[in-house]
Amino acid sequence: MKNSRTRIEYPIIRVRFLILIYSLLCILTVLFSRSFFIETLLDGSIPGKLNLLVFFTIPAVLMIFFGISIYRLVSDFIFKRPGSKFNARLLAYFAIVVIFSLTPITLMTSTALNQIVHFWQSVEAPAANRAANSFIAENYALHLERFENIIRQTDFSIYEHDGSRLPPHIASVQVFIFSVSSLTSSQNENNAQGPADNQSGFQLTLPLPWAEHSFTGDDKFSLQFPPSFENGFAARELPRDDGAIRYVQRMSQNMLRVISYNLGSDFDRGKAALDNQTQRFETINLLKENIRPLLIYYYIVFFLPPLLMTAIIVISFTRRITYPIVELTDSVQKVADGDFSIQILTRRDDELGTLIKSFNTMVHNMETSRASLVKSEKISIWQNMAQQLAHEIKNPLTPIKLSAERVLRRWKNDPQNIDSIIENSMMAIIQETEGLSILLNEFRTLSKPMEPSTSTSDLRESVEVLINSYSSSYPNVYFNIDYVENGINVKIEKNRLSQILTNLAVNAIDAMDGSGSIEIRSDLVKKREVCYCRISVRDSGNGISAEDSKFVFTPYFTTKESGTGLGLPIVERIVNDHGGAIWFDSAEGTGTTFYIDLPAEKIQ
Numbered sequence: 001m002k003n004s005r006t007r008i009e010y011p012i013i014r015v016r017f018l019i020l021i022y023s024l025l026c027i028l029t030v031l032f033s034r035s036f037f038i039e040t041l042l043d044g045s046i047p048g049k050l051n052l053l054v055f056f057t058i059p060a061v062l063m064i065f066f067g068i069s070i071y072r073l074v075s076d077f078i079f080k081r082p083g084s085k086f087n088a089r090l091l092a093y094f095a096i097v098v099i100f101s102l103t104p105i106t107l108m109t110s111t112a113l114n115q116i117v118h119f120w121q122s123v124e125a126p127a128a129n130r131a132a133n134s135f136i137a138e139n140y141a142l143h144l145e146r147f148e149n150i151i152r153q154t155d156f157s158i159y160e161h162d163g164s165r166l167p168p169h170i171a172s173v174q175v176f177i178f179s180v181s182s183l184t185s186s187q188n189e190n191n192a193q194g195p196a197d198n199q200s201g202f203q204l205t206l207p208l209p210w211a212e213h214s215f216t217g218d219d220k221f222s223l224q225f226p227p228s229f230e231n232g233f234a235a236r237e238l239p240r241d242d243g244a245i246r247y248v249q250r251m252s253q254n255m256l257r258v259i260s261y262n263l264g265s266d267f268d269r270g271k272a273a274l275d276n277q278t279q280r281f282e283t284i285n286l287l288k289e290n291i292r293p294l295l296i297y298y299y300i301v302f303f304l305p306p307l308l309m310t311a312i313i314v315i316s317f318t319r320r321i322t323y324p325i326v327e328l329t330d331s332v333q334k335v336a337d338g339d340f341s342i343q344i345l346t347r348r349d350d351e352l353g354t355l356i357k358s359f360n361t362m363v364h365n366m367e368t369s370r371a372s373l374v375k376s377e378k379i380s381i382w383q384n385m386a387q388q389l390a391h392e393i394k395n396p397l398t399p400i401k402l403s404a405e406r407v408l409r410r411w412k413n414d415p416q417n418i419d420s421i422i423e424n425s426m427m428a429i430i431q432e433t434e435g436l437s438i439l440l441n442e443f444r445t446l447s448k449p450m451e452p453s454t455s456t457s458d459l460r461e462s463v464e465v466l467i468n469s470y471s472s473s474y475p476n477v478y479f480n481i482d483y484v485e486n487g488i489n490v491k492i493e494k495n496r497l498s499q500i501l502t503n504l505a506v507n508a509i510d511a512m513d514g515s516g517s518i519e520i521r522s523d524l525v526k527k528r529e530v531c532y533c534r535i536s537v538r539d540s541g542n543g544i545s546a547e548d549s550k551f552v553f554t555p556y557f558t559t560k561e562s563g564t565g566l567g568l569p570i571v572e573r574i575v576n577d578h579g580g581a582i583w584f585d586s587a588e589g590t591g592t593t594f595y596i597d598l599p600a601e602k603i604q
Contacts, residue, residue, distance in 0.1 A: 056300065056301070058301070058305050059300055059301070059305050062304075062305055062308035062309060062312065065312055066308050066312055069311075069315045069316070070315075073087055073088065073091065073315060083323070083325055083326040083329075086322045086325070087315075087318045087319060087322055091314065091318055094314045094318075098307070098311075102307075129277070129281060133274065136271055136274065139267075140263075140267075143169075143261065143263055147169070147261040150170065151247055151249075156173050156249070156257060156259060159173050159216055160175055160216055160257075166216065166217060169261055170217070170259065170260070170261060171217050171260040171261065171262035172215065172216060172221040172222065172260040173216045173217060173257065173260075174214070174215045174216070174217075174221075174222065174257070174260070175212070175213040175215075175251075175255065175256070175257050175258075176210045176211065176212055176225070176226050176256050176257075177211055177212075177213040177254060178209060178210060178253070178254035178255065210225050210226055213255065217260065218262075221244055221260040221262070223246075226248060227240070227246045227248065227258065228246075228248045229248070229250070231248060231249060232247070232248065233245065233246070233247055233248075234246040234248055234258075243262065243263050243264060243265050243267055243268055244262060244263060245261040246259070324344075324356060325352070327344055328344065328356060328359060331344055331359065332359075335366070342363055343360050344356050344359065344360060399429075400428070400429050400433070403424075403425035403426075403428045403429050406425055407422055407425045407426075410422075454491075455493055455494075456490060456492070457489065457490050457492055457493065457497045458490075459485075459490050459535070460481075460484050460486050460522075462498055462501060463481050464481070465498070466498065466501045466505055467481060470505060474509055476514055476515040476516075477512065477514065477516060477518060478517040478518070479517075479518050479520070480517060480518070480519040483520070483522065484521065485522050485524075488522055488533050488601075490533050490599070491598065491599040491600060491601070492574075492578050496578070499570070499571070499574065500571050500575065500596065501520075501537075503568065503570070503571050504571070505518065505537065506567070507567065508537060508539035508592070509539075510560060511539050511543075512540060512542075516540040518537065518540075519536075519537075519538045520536070520538075521536045521538070522534065527597075530599060531599070531600055531601060532580070532597040532598060532599055532600060533597070533599075533600035534597050535596045535597075535598065536593055536595050536596075537596075538591060539592055540591045542588065543587050543588040543590055543592055544584075544588070544592055545588055549586065553568050553572045553582075554569065555569045575596055575598065578598060579598075579599050580596060580597045580598040580599065581596070582597075
């Protein structure tokens with residue numbers, strides 16, 4: 001008997017799959033974490049529903065796996081399965097260690113967070129921001145007053161071509177002229193954009209038709225077009241007026257002067273930084289209100305998943321530790337039930353591994369002893385088969401002998417009338433001789449070694465040939481081959497396949513007394529990376545009794561008056577020698593179905 005080896009399926013395989021899921025969820029979390037932190041830190045609110053869904057998916061999935069693991073552990077303990085108590089004890093030890101390890105860390109973290117929150121609440125950021133904004137406003141007002149005094153006291157026409165003598169804080173003087181030559185091409189378009197200038201009768205638009213006439217000063221304060229067309233201070237726009245205040249002097253209807261006052265490069269940057277900090281402090285004030293929900297959120301998202309992951313892995317490893325013991329216990333029970341094919345695979349090098357190896361050696365020795373016993377039983381079976389064969393051969397010899405003696409006696413006593421008996425006697429001799437020939441051929445097929453076939457046969461074609469041969473002889477039998485798939489090649493010679501199908505069909509017809517239905521079906525199945533064709537032959541006969549089912553494949557067992565009892569044993573021998581398998585399902589009164597698995601290949 002070929003040993004079947006039991007492979008230990010450690011739960012760590014499922015943990016690896018769980019780690020893969022956890023990694024995928026972590027990647028998903030990273031993709032959404034940016035939007036989460038931006039949303040939280042910009043407005044101080046709790047993350048939105050989408051972020052909550054993504055982040056809580058990880059602990060939710062881990063909670064499901066943890067629940068399944070706990071359920072299995074509790075179920076094993078309730079039903080007192082082997083190893084359940086040991087698993088529960090190990091898990092209890094782990095829980096104690098985790099509690100002792102996490103309690104100080106949790107207390108310290110909570111204390112630190114409470115101190116941080118208290119510190120935030122003690123910071124008077126709004127007052128500092130208001131004071132800073134007031135200082136910036138006063139500073140800007142001073143610059144504006146100084147610029148206004150300079151404009152009132154200075155004639156800037158003398159500086160239009162000499163920037164070296166510009167007054168202090170004046171960055172540039174730029175003169176724009178109204179370009180009449182460009183007005184004609186754009187006048188129609190400009191008329192649709194606003195009211196006309198009251199003095200010139202022309203529409204003044206940006207950036208055309210104004211063009212630069214002269215520029216004096218720092219180039220970084222240069223403008224492409226005037227910031228305004230009215231006398232007075234122009235409204236500041238960033239980034240155009242970064243670090244500058246602009247004043248417009250309308251010199252004539254087609255000329256204006258833009259004077260730029262230098263506020264300094266740090267004025268706008270400092271004001272922007274202050275505005276940014278003001279917004280941040282407002283966010284901090286909002287965070288104060290949501291700090292505790294956020295802390296709970298962070299604990300669930302970042303603290304709970306590693307804890308659950310660790311717990312699941314520990315439960316898995318406890319099963320890994322106890323599984324060899326459980327497997328050894330189960331194997332001992334199987335051996336006690338008579339199964340000596342058990343071999344436990346182990347990679348352990350400890351005492352438990354030595355125990356398992358000793359068990360395997362003991363079972364192997366018992367299997368060897370059993371094989372010797374089986375061999376003796378097989379010899380006894382062959383002796384019985386030989387006796388049965390001798391009996392089957394002896395039975396037809398009697399009518400042969402009687403027929404021959406009858407012809408000889410008539411030939412001696414009444415040779416003139418020998419014709420009246422010679423034909424019947426010879427036919428009896430021929431019939432019995434043919435029966436002997438069939439019996440010996442079947443016995444030879446059953447007993448001699450059979451080499452597996454290297455050729456293939458088309459299953460559908462062989463089934464159709466069978467049906468064509470028997471449908472006319474048995475008109476009351478309905479053959480259904482609609483479920484035999486085209487294009488399946490079975491790895492067996494055509495004559496062997498025909499022998500299998502013929503034997504099963506004849507048995508089915510005999511079981512139905514020549515009237516009923518026979519359904520032949522084919523399906524492709526896969527066993528250990530090998531493709532098989534599963535052929536089923538179902539009849540609507542009387543079925544096989546439970547008592548006879550034990551001897552269906554036993555040589556010379558038959559329930560038919562004219563049967564030899566070698567048909568199904570020969571079919572079993574052919575199927576087994578070609579790497580297949582045969583079995584049947586039957587119930588009295590409902591019919592019988594024979595199943596055959598043969599290696600096959602499917603034409604694509």
